[in-house]
Amino acid sequence: MGGFKDHFSGHAAKYAQFRPHYPSGLFACLASLVSSRELAWDAATGNGQGALDLAPYFERVVGSDASSAQIKNAMPHPKVTYRVEPAEATKFEPQSVDLISVAQALHWLDLPKFYAEVKRVLKPEGVIAVWCYNLFRAAPDIDNIVLHFYRDLVGPHWPPERAHIETGYRHLEFPFAEINAPLFVMEVEWDMHELLGYLGTWSATQRYIKAEGHDPRRHIVGRLESVWGSPQAKRRIQWPLHLRAGKIT
Numbered sequence: 001m002g003g004f005k006d007h008f009s010g011h012a013a014k015y016a017q018f019r020p021h022y023p024s025g026l027f028a029c030l031a032s033l034v035s036s037r038e039l040a041w042d043a044a045t046g047n048g049q050g051a052l053d054l055a056p057y058f059e060r061v062v063g064s065d066a067s068s069a070q071i072k073n074a075m076p077h078p079k080v081t082y083r084v085e086p087a088e089a090t091k092f093e094p095q096s097v098d099l100i101s102v103a104q105a106l107h108w109l110d111l112p113k114f115y116a117e118v119k120r121v122l123k124p125e126g127v128i129a130v131w132c133y134n135l136f137r138a139a140p141d142i143d144n145i146v147l148h149f150y151r152d153l154v155g156p157h158w159p160p161e162r163a164h165i166e167t168g169y170r171h172l173e174f175p176f177a178e179i180n181a182p183l184f185v186m187e188v189e190w191d192m193h194e195l196l197g198y199l200g201t202w203s204a205t206q207r208y209i210k211a212e213g214h215d216p217r218r219h220i221v222g223r224l225e226s227v228w229g230s231p232q233a234k235r236r237i238q239w240p241l242h243l244r245a246g247k248i249t
Contacts, residue, residue, distance in 0.1 A: 030101065037098055130245075
């Protein structure tokens with residue numbers, strides 16, 4: 001796999017369980033940008049979330065990931081084929097793909113090699129769309145606790161690529177003719193245990209556990225309980241999405 005950095009396989013099942021879902025309007029928008037809908041490729045698909053969301057709009061969808069553990073936890077769908085292969089070297093025929101999507105994963109890829117592959121497999125009128133999300137918004141008292149967890153507790157354990165998420169991919173190379181993209185927001189109704197489950201899927205949380213020998217979430221449970229109310233109470237959680245889309249120039 002070359003320089004593949006696998007930060008998620010060790011907790012792939014929990015990753016699939018606790019990750020929020022992207023808004024359906026995002027995929028309707030992406031489908032509207034392409035002139036044909038024969039084949040979509042969700043690169044670095046992880047648990048297949050993006051691939052499944054593309055399935056209603058395309059005849060066929062391929063979800064690929066370099067991690068076999070992630071693909072093992074991907075949800076099956078009659079229109080979706082999963083492959084264990086790096087995004088930088090695929091089995092697609094030249095100029096065969098209508099839409100390429102990369103959800104919350106572009107910063108892990110070898111960009112020069114990946115972009116060369118994009119230009120090889122994308123149809124002349126095809127579209128590449130990449131997006132990411134950083135911290136969520138709930139309520140100021142909750143947000144402050146999570147920011148402390150993110151920055152001070154597990155902060156030293158984030159890989160350096162995390163900086164690209166924090167800047168919304170604005171500073172990553174994107175050598176395509178950009179399309180103006182609308183704003184989208186992910187939204188869930190979670191109780192406190194679901195939120196803590198999500199924090200456990202962070203790669204920095206997993207790296208903290210391996211380095212320190214205990215779960216950093218224990219340091220914030222008491223503070224969260226004091227501001228949440230009943231742990232079973234549902235709170236609205238929102239993540240703004242940072243989307244970039246473009247065509248081959």
